[in-house]
Amino acid sequence: MDALGRHILVEADGCDSQLLNDPTQVEDIMVTAALKAGAEVREVTFHRFSPQGVSGVVVISESHLAIHTWPEYGYAAVDVFTCGDRVDPWDAVQYIVSRFGATRYRTQEVARGEARDIKAIAK
Numbered sequence: 001m002d003a004l005g006r007h008i009l010v011e012a013d014g015c016d017s018q019l020l021n022d023p024t025q026v027e028d029i030m031v032t033a034a035l036k037a038g039a040e041v042r043e044v045t046f047h048r049f050s051p052q053g054v055s056g057v058v059v060i061s062e063s064h065l066a067i068h069t070w071p072e073y074g075y076a077a078v079d080v081f082t083c084g085d086r087v088d089p090w091d092a093v094q095y096i097v098s099r100f101g102a103t104r105y106r107t108q109e110v111a112r113g114e115a116r117d118i119k120a121i122a123k
Helices: 023-036 089-099 115-122
Strands: 003-013 041-048 054-060 063-070 075-083 104-114
Touching: 003 089, 023 041, 023 054, 023 063, 023 089, 075 089
Parallel strands: none
Antiparallel strands: 003 075, 003 104, 041 054, 054 063, 063 075
């Protein structure tokens, strides 16, 4: 790996609105996604907003998974950030979009802490 971590940004549309508004189910999906990717879960916190929407984060030994939902639009913004070679963030992404029933989604992978940048900082 040329970078310290991989950060995948997910724009998920056409998701199940009721599911996106249920903090217990959103939390379960995000924690299970982390485990399916091979991550070690450390801390979990989720919050339901009024009148709707859920935000939450799953802190993993390898970094984090985060989500913000807009049930009224059937939309979820998801971040899956992992470090090292042991965890595959794409396994988490595939599980998340499948479980939320996304009819379409876009992803962007960002290399975090690329080796050449770290070496330049260390000098």
